[in-house]
Amino acid sequence: MTTFQSSYLELEPRELVRFVLREAGQIDNDAVNPAELLDYLKLAYISFDFARELPPEIRQRVSSGQPRALISFGDRLVATDSSLSEPKSRFSVLHEIGHYLLPHHQHTLYVCDDLGMSAWTRLAFEQEANAFAAELLFQGERFSLEANSHPVTAAAVKQLAEKYKASFEATARRLVEKNFRPCMLVVFKQDSGRQVVDPNAAQSWTVKYCVSSPSFKLRFFDRVSGSIPAPLLARVAVPGRDIADSVVEKVQVGAATGGEARRVNAEFFWNTYNVFALLTPEAPDAQG
Numbered sequence: 001m002t003t004f005q006s007s008y009l010e011l012e013p014r015e016l017v018r019f020v021l022r023e024a025g026q027i028d029n030d031a032v033n034p035a036e037l038l039d040y041l042k043l044a045y046i047s048f049d050f051a052r053e054l055p056p057e058i059r060q061r062v063s064s065g066q067p068r069a070l071i072s073f074g075d076r077l078v079a080t081d082s083s084l085s086e087p088k089s090r091f092s093v094l095h096e097i098g099h100y101l102l103p104h105h106q107h108t109l110y111v112c113d114d115l116g117m118s119a120w121t122r123l124a125f126e127q128e129a130n131a132f133a134a135e136l137l138f139q140g141e142r143f144s145l146e147a148n149s150h151p152v153t154a155a156a157v158k159q160l161a162e163k164y165k166a167s168f169e170a171t172a173r174r175l176v177e178k179n180f181r182p183c184m185l186v187v188f189k190q191d192s193g194r195q196v197v198d199p200n201a202a203q204s205w206t207v208k209y210c211v212s213s214p215s216f217k218l219r220f221f222d223r224v225s226g227s228i229p230a231p232l233l234a235r236v237a238v239p240g241r242d243i244a245d246s247v248v249e250k251v252q253v254g255a256a257t258g259g260e261a262r263r264v265n266a267e268f269f270w271n272t273y274n275v276f277a278l279l280t281p282e283a284p285d286a287q288g
């Protein structure tokens with residue numbers, strides 16, 4: 001039996017995803033099984049503590065972030081850091097499979113860090129591997145069809161994340177990116193700066209990044225800035241609160257680039273690391 005060689009196939013990444021999912025017997029599964037993809041591709045897999053056991057010569061290849069996953073082409077080996085959560089481990093393995101299968105990525109060794117595997121990386125190869133991993137994780141077009149048959153709500157994010165065994169954040173992002181309806185996801189992060197020197201300082205959560213559906217971008221804006229008002233934050237960021245247990249408010253938001261502020265429906269929820277807001281037009285039918 002020959003070894004899979006993607007360079008023999010002149011396929012677009014999307015077609016390559018479908019091909020691999022089908023050949024590895026994953027096309028009918030709800031959640032893709034990374035172990036079966038690795039078996040199909042004849043890649044070995046190990047998990048170990050990168051902080052303690054990553055060889056120094058490999059660590060040197062990472063510039064600023066925390067190394068989280070690697071693929072060694074010569075050894076046919078994928079490894080991930082054992083401190084990663086289950087959804088992050090799954091995503092990291094799929095990301096390394098992306099490096100393995102994408103035709104121009106075939107180097108000897110990739111060591112990928114948390115920054116490269118984040119949604120806001122500017123490194124082209126990391127963006128491509130992330131996009132490929134998301135296509136595998138969400139079964140290509142299948143998730144897109146589902147995204148459009150569900151309401152744009154925290155409850156839908158939770159249901160789809162459980163079905164595809166993906167993180168809430170990756171699922172929320174995909175739900176918005178693949179939506180035909182106008183909607184936006186705003187991800188807030190906690191500012192640590194002031195509280196380091198002033199334990200009495202109020203918590204402040206500001207916009208980390210935004211993702212908008214194509215029609216939201218067209219009709220409204222693609223980026224907002226600012227922070228969550230403290231009273232609202234106190235209602236959303238409650239320890240033990242379920243991700244689907246959200247707070248719905250009408251809020252006034254303006255584009256990060258300025259211009260007219262718009263009133264929108266905002267559903268706030270949190271996963272203990274980030275606060276999220278799903279924005280939808282206040283009255284979709286009234287706005288042409």
Ligand SMILES: [Zn+2]
Binds near residue numbers: 095099111112113125
């Ligand atoms: Zn990478």
